[in-house]
Amino acid sequence: MIGRVIPHPVLSAALVLMWLCLTAFSLGHLLLGTLISLVAGWAVNYLHPPRPRFRRWSAIPQLAGIVLIDIIRSNIAVARILTLGPDHPSYHSGFIELHLRLRDPNAIAVLAIILNGTPGTAWLEYEHQDGRLLLHVLDLRSDADWQSLIRDRYETLLMEIFE
Amino acid sequence: MRHLETLPPWAAILIAVFVMIGATMTLLGGLGIVRLKGYYQRLHAPTLGYSGGTGLIILASMLMFSLLEGRWIVHELMIGTFIMITSPITLLMLGRAALRRDRDAKLGHDEIVPPMLRAPVMPQPDEASATAPAPAAAPPDRPHR
């Protein structure tokens, strides 16, 4: 019954929150926002996206903290590289190919947002049959093993949350 | 600009530092987009403005208007969340489009890109020419940019 009225509870809650952020809080706006978010939830239900299932909510703040720290660190690293100028010998960029164990499409979408949101890595192509991923990295250090970096920092946590 | 005088000194200094670092980050991204040589390197430059620049300027704006109005103003978080979700998507689309265009033999290469991760199962006429060696066609007079 609840599933029929609110098919996407997380989406609807986020929409109500957004509505209240954009307007001042009042009872009328709360009602209007709830109505709009319910209608949006029904509309999304007709598009049949794969429904996200969160297994462990407690790992989400941990992941958010890791991502925040990484964004700040890679901002500083990329700013340093950009001040060095093009074709400086102390860095070289290139393509790398990785293998992902994640299979859940929502988890892969979150991983794509994380990797593209942090400066210095760009997600280019993903092949979902055997989970291969093509990245372009601005500072491709020879000693850094990107496969284990991504596996240890993001993939394990994402698998705990989604699978 | 009378409203700037009403801010407490610590807040004014903090906002000034945030705004200056954020604007400098964005300027560095702009410099990178002009100076870097290859397209895939240039793809990394604007992310500096998307993450660092946007985050710091939004923090400064939130702090300033919250102190001026005397209540929590969280409008700017909307922009922050929006940019955080959409800018990876635009970069992903641009990267995939560039990869596809660079692999297309008809458009002419100036970047060396790795081959396709998976050969197409049912090669369509236009995709077959992109992966297989191009048939002996007359080179176009003007390369398609």
Place this chain on the structure above:
Amino acid sequence: MSADILRFALAYAQIALILALALACWRMLRGPRAQDRVLGLDTMYINAMLLFLVIGMGNGNVFFFEGALVIAVLGFVTTVSAAKFLMRGEVIE
């Protein structure tokens, strides 16, 4: 004193953002390929949005925020449809 520092910081931020806007515009006009132009356009949208936010802070006016939000939304839609066009040659398949 602190207000003067803030005023200087806001002026500096506006100049830096306009410079960044001009650099991205140069990349958009120069090319060399179509994807470079789209990348420059997307950077211009974000820089214009940040410039709106900074101008709003200088004026103490919250309404510049609405403009910044509209620019952010427009920039996203523009860039995604342009990238889609580059990828397939048509926007709607």
